[in-house]
Structures are given as C-alpha cells and as structure tokens.
Amino acid sequence: MKAFKIPEATVMRLSIYSRYLHQLMEEGEDTISSGEIANGVGVSSAQVRKDLAYFGEFGTRGVGYKVSELYCQLMKILGLDHRWNTIIVGAGKLGSALALYQGFSDRGFNICAILDVNPDIIGNTLGELEIKSLQELAALVLQHEIQIGVIAVPAAHAQDVTDQLLEAGVKAILNFSPRVLKVPPDIVLRNVDLSVNLEILSFNLALNR
Amino acid sequence: MKAFKIPEATVMRLSIYSRYLHQLMEEGEDTISSGEIANGVGVSSAQVRKDLAYFGEFGTRGVGYKVSELYCQLMKILGLDHRWNTIIVGAGKLGSALALYQGFSDRGFNICAILDVNPDIIGNTLGELEIKSLQELAALVLQHEIQIGVIAVPAAHAQDVTDQLLEAGVKAILNFSPRVLKVPPDIVLRNVDLSVNLEILSFNLALNR
DNA sequence: TGGAGTTAGTGAAAAAATTCATTATCGCTG
DNA sequence: CAGCGATAATGAATTTTTTCACTAACTCCA
Incomplete structure (x- = not known):
C-alpha cells in the first residue's frame, strides 16, 4: 500500500x-x-x-x-492494468445508459450484471446483458467475483441496496443516487451527482446576471 | 455579481x-x-x-x-429560483439517458431539445422530446432561448459541437465527452467524465492490494 | 429577570494544494 | 568532449481550503 x-x-x-x-x-x-x-x-x-x-x-x-x-x-x-468486475443496480434510464456505455468497458470495467426490482423489465436485455432480479444480487456478486457496485436506484432505496452489496462482499461503490450513503471506512465510496454538476453551472451563470 | x-x-x-x-x-x-x-x-x-x-x-x-x-x-x-433552458447534443446512450432523467427537470432544468447526426434516429421520440437534426441547432437555441448546452457526443466531435453551441449563443457547457474543450473565458464550462469516477475508485481499490 | 445551555458567526491557526524558482541531467552540436 | 538549450525533479514560497476555538446571541426555565 x-x-x-x-x-x-x-x-x-x-x-x-x-x-x-x-x-x-x-x-x-x-x-x-x-x-x-x-x-x-x-x-x-x-x-x-x-x-x-x-x-x-x-x-x-x-x-x-x-x-x-x-x-x-x-x-x-490507476489500477487499470487488469479488469474490474462490476454490477449495476437499477435498470432505469441511468442504469441502462451506464450498462450500455462503451466507455466503461474500454477502460477495463466489465459490466457483469444489471439488476432491478421491476418485474416488467426483468428479463429484458440491454446489449449483451439480461436484466436480473435484485434477489439474485448476492449470488451474482459471488459468481462473477464482483468488486465494484454501481448504484442507479432512486434515493429512497440507495442505502438498502448499498448494504446488500457490501453484505455480498463488494469493496467499492459508485453512487449515482442523490443520497449520502453510510459505509464502513474500509469501503471505497464515490458519489456522482449529475444534477450537482448542472447546479454548479447554474451558480456560475447566475453570478453574471 | x-x-x-x-x-x-x-x-x-x-x-x-x-x-x-x-x-x-x-x-x-x-x-x-x-x-x-x-x-x-x-x-x-x-x-x-x-x-x-x-x-x-x-x-x-x-x-x-x-x-x-x-x-x-x-x-x-444556486440560481435555481428560476428555470434554465437546456439543449442536449448527442442522442446516443448517454444523451438519451440524460434527456429522460427526471432529476434535471426536478431541479429546474428544462430539456428543450435533443439533437443527433444519425438519420436513423432523427425523428424518434424520447419521452416528450423528438430527436432533431444537428443542423437545427442554431435555430433551436434561438427559439427556446437556451442558456445551457450538454455535450454527449463522441470525443472527436465534442469541440466542433461546442463551437456551434457558443456561436448560437449558449453561455454554459456541460461536457460529458472525455475531451478537454477550449472555450472563451466568459463561458461557463464543466466537465463530467464518467470513467474518471470509476478510475478513482479503481485507484483506491488498487491501493489496498 | 437572570442564569444555563445551545448554536451561529468569525478571526486565527493549521493543513493542504498549487505555483514558483532553482538544480540536476540529458541530448545535441561544433 | 565542452558548452548550450531543453526539461524533469524538487524544495521553498504562496495561495487556498479546512479546522479550531472563541464570541455573540438566542431560548428556555426557574
């Protein structure tokens, strides 16, 4: 280290x-x-x-x-001399886009699975991936030796999903939900809040008016 | 100010x-x-x-x-006491997801239009929006009094699209492409690089191995 | 009405990050 | 192979950001 x-x-x-x-x-x-x-x-x-x-x-x-x-x-x-196995939780607009986003794979991140709770979309495919049920989370993490979890669920469920991911053994979380997550100190957490970025833009625009 | x-x-x-x-x-x-x-x-x-x-x-x-x-x-x-008019350029995976993302509208950003160059998808609808041709950029910016442009095109076209947006009168750019953009000093620019975020995660994971 | 308990506001200190400026090496040329 | 021009490495200075610690001001209660 x-x-x-x-x-x-x-x-x-x-x-x-x-x-x-x-x-x-x-x-x-x-x-x-x-x-x-x-x-x-x-x-x-x-x-x-x-x-x-x-x-x-x-x-x-x-x-x-x-x-x-x-x-x-x-x-x-950067730790990109080998590939990382990644799971996306939430197959809504954002989760789907992330799953299909070529940039991740290009830089060494294998998207191994994508999950959702909505029975209407479970079973649908996104590119190569089939949307699986959230209930399979632990099994999939184990099976694919997943190190990274991506949170793309509504804010209200973000902490719950995080807890499940950590329970299953995931070591890092990329959080796209606008919610502050509580994780143990040895877990790597990073928050990406899309609207924060627009709001910083808005702040700067508002300055000069 | x-x-x-x-x-x-x-x-x-x-x-x-x-x-x-x-x-x-x-x-x-x-x-x-x-x-x-x-x-x-x-x-x-x-x-x-x-x-x-x-x-x-x-x-x-x-x-x-x-x-x-x-x-x-x-x-x-934060300048969110009124709404901002926004245009998205690029209706690929990312651009589409951004267009459909409820969070932006919730926080005061009207997505007024989304553009692409691909004739196969021009005319398709994303929620309420119809994908328009890139050629209509200037007219749409003018018509909707758009202040903010979102770049969701491949890196190779990012600068070109940026120049067109600025030419049309856009005052701020949110850049999702992995390319450093050149803009005049009075333009507000913000870069969001999704894979940078995963890579920071990767770096921290790699530290403890 | 006065004292105890809180908590915002704020100047000073500390820490962190960036920039500056100097030094050490390298390759190239005559 | 000596000198020059270029550029990485790096310690010092500067700037920025965060934390600390104190002061001021409010509420509540007796």
Whole structure:
C-alpha cells in the first residue's frame, strides 16, 4: 500500500493525463514534455510534474516523457492494468445508459450484471446483458467475483441496496443516487451527482446576471 | 455579481445541502442546526457554517436554521429560483439517458431539445422530446432561448459541437465527452467524465492490494 | 429577570494544494 | 568532449481550503 495520501484531485488528473496519452499514442507521438501535456489537458506544467512525483520518476531531463511508457505507468498506478468486475443496480434510464456505455468497458470495467426490482423489465436485455432480479444480487456478486457496485436506484432505496452489496462482499461503490450513503471506512465510496454538476453551472451563470 | 471567488467545493456542498434540506422539508422538519446538516451530508459543522458565511447570515444563534427559509436562500444562491433552458447534443446512450432523467427537470432544468447526426434516429421520440437534426441547432437555441448546452457526443466531435453551441449563443457547457474543450473565458464550462469516477475508485481499490 | 445551555458567526491557526524558482541531467552540436 | 538549450525533479514560497476555538446571541426555565 502506498504510504502517503494522494489528493483526489491528483488522481483525477492522472486519469485525464492517461486518456490524453492514449490519444497521443494513436496519433503516433513518441515523446512529450510536461508542458505539452499541461497544454493538452488545461493545467500547469508544474502541476503535471508534481502529480507524477507522488509516484516516482518517469521522465528524462532535457527530453520529456516517453508516451507509451508513461501511459503504462499511469494505467498501473490507476489500477487499470487488469479488469474490474462490476454490477449495476437499477435498470432505469441511468442504469441502462451506464450498462450500455462503451466507455466503461474500454477502460477495463466489465459490466457483469444489471439488476432491478421491476418485474416488467426483468428479463429484458440491454446489449449483451439480461436484466436480473435484485434477489439474485448476492449470488451474482459471488459468481462473477464482483468488486465494484454501481448504484442507479432512486434515493429512497440507495442505502438498502448499498448494504446488500457490501453484505455480498463488494469493496467499492459508485453512487449515482442523490443520497449520502453510510459505509464502513474500509469501503471505497464515490458519489456522482449529475444534477450537482448542472447546479454548479447554474451558480456560475447566475453570478453574471 | 458577487465580488469574491467562491470555491467550487463550496458550491458543490451548497447543492448537496439544498437537497438535504428539501428532504427535511418533506419530513416536516422545521429547524435544523449546522451540526445536524453536517451529520446528514457527511461534513463538519464548521464547514457548513463557513460555506454559508460566504453569502450572509441565515441562522439564529442558539437555535439553528429555519429549514424552508435556508432552502429558499440556497436555491436563490444556486440560481435555481428560476428555470434554465437546456439543449442536449448527442442522442446516443448517454444523451438519451440524460434527456429522460427526471432529476434535471426536478431541479429546474428544462430539456428543450435533443439533437443527433444519425438519420436513423432523427425523428424518434424520447419521452416528450423528438430527436432533431444537428443542423437545427442554431435555430433551436434561438427559439427556446437556451442558456445551457450538454455535450454527449463522441470525443472527436465534442469541440466542433461546442463551437456551434457558443456561436448560437449558449453561455454554459456541460461536457460529458472525455475531451478537454477550449472555450472563451466568459463561458461557463464543466466537465463530467464518467470513467474518471470509476478510475478513482479503481485507484483506491488498487491501493489496498 | 437572570442564569444555563445551545448554536451561529468569525478571526486565527493549521493543513493542504498549487505555483514558483532553482538544480540536476540529458541530448545535441561544433 | 565542452558548452548550450531543453526539461524533469524538487524544495521553498504562496495561495487556498479546512479546522479550531472563541464570541455573540438566542431560548428556555426557574
């Protein structure tokens, strides 16, 4: 385990750098400087170097970074050098979209199952996946060795579903419901609140009126 | 215009407080202390008071805050005391889900239109909305007096669509594509990268292995 | 009406994150 | 192979954000 705490903002930027590097690889770039990365993703070059410095030395002074090498290092740091098994709970608008979203699979997240309580949609298929009953949660988590649970249910049921996921052995939760979840300290929790993002936009728009 | 810069983290928390207050109103609560809000949303009470202090004095010492009153104040601060007209560009998985997502409308965002380039889906309906051609972008923005554009197109087209939106007069962009967009300084831009969130989860999972 | 108990507001201290500026290396050129 | 230009690494300074701790003000109760 890494000894020191890494700022979340740093991790977020590493993820962005890695995607930018991927793009550069496709464009056939061989080496790149911190300044160019900075420019490409909209931060300062010092920021790029500082972020990388948490994890080691990856570049060559006077030259820059080897694109493919830095990319691999970042993927390893981000834990994306292997795939994660994921379950989505809630097959409404959002859950369905997430299940079908290509981006997750592209970055190493296998969507192994999607669940719902609504009998009308259980059995329907979303791409390759069949919507299963919530009652199968524990069995599916076990069967697919699932590490990550995605919450896409209404706020009122979010905590209940979370408890079931943790009970079944899931180690991380990505919560799309607008509800603060209580989880033990060793569980990794991340909240994505779509309307919060629109509201930050709204706040900034309202400032200049 | 507010004179001083407000940390984005503060704005995000205000949005979360406001939703928690809404929940409390439905539960019939009348007054609440900073400590209880803090507990409900998982921050410290000092944090709650400091966040509010940027905008004025809303509580009564020795008592707390009047739930409904604080809620209204926050909604005003967040610019949610009136509705915003919004257009979604891209009617793929993500764009469709966003268009159908009830949460946006609940919080004051009218989805006025959704566009795509794919002739196979133009004309299809999503709930109340008909998918229109991208060519109608400028006309629709004008017609509906749209202030906010949501980008849900593949990365390769994100900048182009952004330019078209700004050209048409949109003042804020919510970008769901994994691409860094260039916009003039007076435009409000916010990026939501769904896989970044999963990757931060992955990073934290990978730490403890 | 006064004292005890709460709790908002707030300046100061601490912690965290970012930026700056210096140093150390590298590759290249003559 | 020495010197120059470029750029990563990094410690220091700065800025930003959070936490702490104190003060002010309200309610309730005797």
